[in-house]
Amino acid sequence: MLKGNLMFGQSGGPTAVINCSAAGVFIEALKHQDRIEKVYGAHHGIIGVLEEDFFDMGQEDEEELLLLKQTPASALGSCRYKLADPDEDDTDYRRILEVFKKYNIRFFFYNGGNDSMDTCNKISKFMQENDYDCRVIGVPKTVDNDLYGTDFCPGYPSAARYIATTMMEVYCDSVVYPDGQITVVEIMGRNAGWLTAASVLAADKGSGPDLIYLPESVFDIDKFMADIKRIYDEKGKVLVAISEGVQTKDGKFIPELVGEVKVDAFGHKQMGGAAAVLKEYIENQINTKVRGIELSLMQRCAAHLASNVDVESTFNAGREAVKAALNDETDIMIGFKVNDSNDVELTHVPLEKAANTERKVPEEWINEEQNFVTDEFIDYCLPLVQGLPERKLEDNLPKFANLKFVQAGKK
Amino acid sequence: MLKGNLMFGQSGGPTAVINCSAAGVFIEALKHQDRIEKVYGAHHGIIGVLEEDFFDMGQEDEEELLLLKQTPASALGSCRYKLADPDEDDTDYRRILEVFKKYNIRFFFYNGGNDSMDTCNKISKFMQENDYDCRVIGVPKTVDNDLYGTDFCPGYPSAARYIATTMMEVYCDSVVYPDGQITVVEIMGRNAGWLTAASVLAADKGSGPDLIYLPESVFDIDKFMADIKRIYDEKGKVLVAISEGVQTKDGKFIPELVGEVKVDAFGHKQMGGAAAVLKEYIENQINTKVRGIELSLMQRCAAHLASNVDVESTFNAGREAVKAALNDETDIMIGFKVNDSNDVELTHVPLEKAANTERKVPEEWINEEQNFVTDEFIDYCLPLVQGLPERKLEDNLPKFANLKFVQAGKK
Numbered sequence: 001m002l003k004g005n006l007m008f009g010q011s012g013g014p015t016a017v018i019n020c021s022a023a024g025v026f027i028e029a030l031k032h033q034d035r036i037e038k039v040y041g042a043h044h045g046i047i048g049v050l051e052e053d054f055f056d057m058g059q060e061d062e063e064e065l066l067l068l069k070q071t072p073a074s075a076l077g078s079c080r081y082k083l084a085d086p087d088e089d090d091t092d093y094r095r096i097l098e099v100f101k102k103y104n105i106r107f108f109f110y111n112g113g114n115d116s117m118d119t120c121n122k123i124s125k126f127m128q129e130n131d132y133d134c135r136v137i138g139v140p141k142t143v144d145n146d147l148y149g150t151d152f153c154p155g156y157p158s159a160a161r162y163i164a165t166t167m168m169e170v171y172c173d174s175v176v177y178p179d180g181q182i183t184v185v186e187i188m189g190r191n192a193g194w195l196t197a198a199s200v201l202a203a204d205k206g207s208g209p210d211l212i213y214l215p216e217s218v219f220d221i222d223k224f225m226a227d228i229k230r231i232y233d234e235k236g237k238v239l240v241a242i243s244e245g246v247q248t249k250d251g252k253f254i255p256e257l258v259g260e261v262k263v264d265a266f267g268h269k270q271m272g273g274a275a276a277v278l279k280e281y282i283e284n285q286i287n288t289k290v291r292g293i294e295l296s297l298m299q300r301c302a303a304h305l306a307s308n309v310d311v312e313s314t315f316n317a318g319r320e321a322v323k324a325a326l327n328d329e330t331d332i333m334i335g336f337k338v339n340d341s342n343d344v345e346l347t348h349v350p351l352e353k354a355a356n357t358e359r360k361v362p363e364e365w366i367n368e369e370q371n372f373v374t375d376e377f378i379d380y381c382l383p384l385v386q387g388l389p390e391r392k393l394e395d396n397l398p399k400f401a402n403l404k405f406v407q408a409g410k411k
Numbered sequence: 412m413l414k415g416n417l418m419f420g421q422s423g424g425p426t427a428v429i430n431c432s433a434a435g436v437f438i439e440a441l442k443h444q445d446r447i448e449k450v451y452g453a454h455h456g457i458i459g460v461l462e463e464d465f466f467d468m469g470q471e472d473e474e475e476l477l478l479l480k481q482t483p484a485s486a487l488g489s490c491r492y493k494l495a496d497p498d499e500d501d502t503d504y505r506r507i508l509e510v511f512k513k514y515n516i517r518f519f520f521y522n523g524g525n526d527s528m529d530t531c532n533k534i535s536k537f538m539q540e541n542d543y544d545c546r547v548i549g550v551p552k553t554v555d556n557d558l559y560g561t562d563f564c565p566g567y568p569s570a571a572r573y574i575a576t577t578m579m580e581v582y583c584d585s586v587v588y589p590d591g592q593i594t595v596v597e598i599m600g601r602n603a604g605w606l607t608a609a610s611v612l613a614a615d616k617g618s619g620p621d622l623i624y625l626p627e628s629v630f631d632i633d634k635f636m637a638d639i640k641r642i643y644d645e646k647g648k649v650l651v652a653i654s655e656g657v658q659t660k661d662g663k664f665i666p667e668l669v670g671e672v673k674v675d676a677f678g679h680k681q682m683g684g685a686a687a688v689l690k691e692y693i694e695n696q697i698n699t700k701v702r703g704i705e706l707s708l709m710q711r712c713a714a715h716l717a718s719n720v721d722v723e724s725t726f727n728a729g730r731e732a733v734k735a736a737l738n739d740e741t742d743i744m745i746g747f748k749v750n751d752s753n754d755v756e757l758t759h760v761p762l763e764k765a766a767n768t769e770r771k772v773p774e775e776w777i778n779e780e781q782n783f784v785t786d787e788f789i790d791y792c793l794p795l796v797q798g799l800p801e802r803k804l805e806d807n808l809p810k811f812a813n814l815k816f817v818q819a820g821k822k
Contacts, residue, residue: 014584044589073583080588161807165715168809172484173425173712177491178455183708205808276687293707297594301584304576305715307807386807396572396718396797397616398579 004106009042011112014073015155016303017314021139023068024318026057044077052409059406067401072303093126113142118355135325138333143300145194148357149349150335157310157384160198162302167202180236180288186275190245197373199241215245217370244271308387313344320346342383415517420453422523425484426566427714428725432550434479435729437468455488463820470817478812483714504537524553529766546736549744554711556605559768560760561746568721568795571609573713578613591647591699597686601656608784610652620652628781630657655682719798724755731757753794
């Protein structure tokens with residue numbers, strides 16, 4: 001029966017509930033001191049492992065660990081560091097093995113999206129090839145909701161609730177003047193339109209977008225303008241929800257229609273700015289007030305609007321990761337299955353599969369005109385945004401976990 | 412004892428609680444059928460009066476009128492129509508008098524900011540000069556919080572709570588990566604910095620901006636860059652809150668530093684876009700990730716984060732307007748006084764004064780460096796953001812009033 005220490009790290013873009021997984025992992029792991037002596041939290045994900053920069057989570061008060069459930073973003077710090085392919089360069093992997101040996105890490109849990117599951121998978125393979133016994137488990141997260149093998153990803157339901165609520169409020173604000181208004185709201189999602197599609201929940205309540213554009217469909221600016229003109233002529237007001245990641249048939253993002261776009265360290269084109277470009281484009285063709293709005297970071301960090309389905313499922317996923325590892329499971333990602341009564345069941349997804357498949361909004365949930373989503377999407381999304389999490393407030397403002405972060409590495 | 416009908420209109424930019432005043436006016440007025448036979452709601456403010464386009468609010472169910480308390484923006488529709496100076500052109504005033512006579516309007520309440528109080532005042536004077544007996548009362552609103560004679564303006568406390576909460580969450584999101592980030596958040600406020608200053612509540616909780624720039628101070632881009640560099644060198648992360656309305660000593664708004672700015676129908680330069688300009692400016696000088704965020708419409712329509720102090724004070728202001736008018740008061744605006752125990756008392760402010768004085772953040776509440784606000788501001792603002800309003804939800808999303816809008820004018 002494997003005994004040793006546990007290392008948990010957070011990676012990629014933050015969400016409103018990523019710390020719920022952390023709370024689940026820490027609180028459950030600290031109950032099993034017969035098997036898990038030390039529970040470590042890596043500072044800035046895998047970088048913390050490489051640099052021996054991590055915290056002794058056993059030093060924290062349980063009350064503060066529970067406050068992680070209402071603290072958005074990545075409390076331990078995140079990273080955008082991508083490990084090399086071990087066949088090409090195994091330096092990092094050898095270093096990780098060295099650190100694992102030095103600190104007797106026998107349970108390694110990594111929290112993130114597609115890239116992080118890939119990292120997890122590669123580390124696990126390397127440990128096996130080097131006969132180092134270690135349980136490696138992926139804990140999912142991503143507002144993008146594009147991980148394979150799970151009905152939804154932690155962070156998505158809360159972001160969806162934020163988007164639906166905000167679109168309802170912005171709708172009210174955007175229809176008050178007699179002289180018309182066109183409002184374009186840009187929503188996150190480079191390749192998958194799950195977040196943007198969530199705006200249909202607002203439309204379903206009568207206070208939502210008239211048009212919804214996802215990156216799953218080819219974006220045609222002439223068709224887009226024709227859609228807008230038709231609705232503007234009819235109602236005098238148009239509310240549009242559009243994914244930052246929509247691309248023309250030539251593979252251009254919207255900001256690229258008017259200029260160069262910056263590229264980040266991974267060669268990904270920087271997102272954002274589509275609403276501003278479309279605002280100008282529309283203003284040049286229709287003489288009315290036009291507003292461009294980016295939901296920006298708010299959509300992924302709005303813990304104050306978290307869905308309890310998200311909070312509790314994510315907390316339970318963290319706990320399940322510990323239980324599965326103690327049960328000698330490895331190379332899995334914890335996933336979710338929403339059953340017929342809309343209860344969330346935990347599942348185990350082979351890491352290999354989760355790592356390399358991107359899940360998009362199904363074609364049949366997008367309307368024929370490719371400017372809205374169908375009721376099937378509402379049936380999918382509405383159960384996810386349910387439930388009000390218990391929230392401690394301080395002065396009627398959020399109260400976040402205040403951790404000690406006791407350094408346990410050599411750093 | 413004056414008897415007749417009542418007309419209520421909403422004007423200017425919406426807020427999260429503007430409909431709370433409407434609920435207060437309608438619910439109170441409908442209790443006094445001995446004095447007020449018909450209660451009308453003007454469609455699109457004064458335009459609805461001019462065009463005889465208004466609704467019979469007595470046809471609405473009280474339950475729906477109460478839901479107005481949780482419905483953001485202007486349910487009756489707003490307008491940006493500015494009446495001429497009656498000494499120059501009294502066409503509109505003669506028309507208003509005609510409509511008032513035709514529908515026996517003896518109580519006229521107008522809901523808005525500085526311009527609307529001015530409208531109110533001019534209409535009242537005109538009625539008096541023409542011996543038409545009518546009680547005219549201003550019901551304040553404006554997220555800008557810049558009305559004279561009241562400790563705060565309806566809409567401001569809720570917007571302040573939204574800004575403080577959002578800044579706390581954005582703070583968490585903006586500090587997760589080891590490689591640094593500079594985040595610039597643009598907040599509403601053309602001439603007064605009340606909204607931007609509210610971000611200090613987040614800083615007071617340890618999760619807020621490092622720098623706060625208000626339009627009350629002259630904006631110097633070199634000083635701004637020096638402030639940012641100093642904090643970036645020290646912490647690797649900088650969070651900035653800046654008013655959209657800050658101006659250089661030459662009277663230029665930030666977007667004007669890089670190009671022309673559009674002018675609206677009133678000759679006001681269009682706001683918005685400062686964060687995007689500053690993002691580029693900073694990126695050109697500091698090699699790190701920079702994000703520009705505009706809180707846009709969300710900050711003024713986020714009813715889901717309304718403060719109960721705001722909701723109930725505003726509702727009570729609507730009721731007080733009716734009571735005062737029935738008590739033969741006229742030419743006043745309902746105001747608020749926050750007493751020593753932080754309870755909100757209703758006051759009556761002469762319309763004349765409210766109409767023509769803009770209230771700014773006191774100089775002594777801004778620090779010497781002009782890049783932050785003092786604890787006095789916190790003492791002012793914190794009591795305003797208190798209290799959780801009761802909220803009916805539907806499917807865990809907002810539930811808005813669903814009014815019948817029975818047309819009562821000739822239109």
